[in-house]
């Protein structure tokens with residue numbers, strides 16, 4: 001039995017004031033015991049604020065990125081040890097925006113995955129194809145290669161304790177969502193690639209998840225939750241999505 005997980009990726013949005021309002025308005029509703037697990041990934045500078053506001057709650061905290069290195073002369077980087085130190089439990093690795101705008105290769109993403117686990121963070125490994133790749137019928141090949149880079153470096157057993165997020169690049173921030181069937185096909189493929197450990201790994205869908213489409217996506221056999229961008233900035237919408245995962 002895989003516990004549903006909904007993760008908010010705020011990307012580079014927020015301020016002390018708006019973060020506080022957003023988190024408090026969500027917490028006011030997300031009380032008590034829930035079947036679904038929820039975590040929030042604010043920008044790195046706001047992680048301590050989130051850690052404080054979420055300390056007594058049932059909402060976890062994640063970083064949007066993690067360095068492949070542990071410490072030293074890496075200007076601007078934040079290490080897994082530092083993230084764990086301030087109370088993070090999760091770290092996104094290989095988000096398509098990092099791959100696209102910051103040149104992160106499959107090999108670097110794999111190193112980040114291993115670095116996160118070295119510091120007891122649960123990596124949320126993001127994979128997904130571009131529109132051109134989907135149109136060229138390369139979706140499964142691309143996703144398979146992204147996954148394989150991590151399995152080759154970390155070992156398949158390491159992925160057993162991680163989370164995978166399938167985020168088709170063409171569906172991110174565009175309002176275009178993969179149909180539940182399109183998403184399910186890729187999720188099932190990812191699970192199959194993970195072999196014997198696959199059945200226990202949570203595989204999230206990301207890409208224009210909204211209250212209106214969440215339930216249908218979550219009804220698919222291999223969709224165990226969501227990684228939510230834009231809609232996570234609105235606490236009403238994010239709450240509705242979390243409820244749909246229950």
Ligand code: 13P
Pocket residue numbers: 009095167171172173174175206207208209227228229230231
């Ligand atoms: P949107 O929900 O805004 O499409 O973003 C998805 C995403 O990239 C989450 O990591």
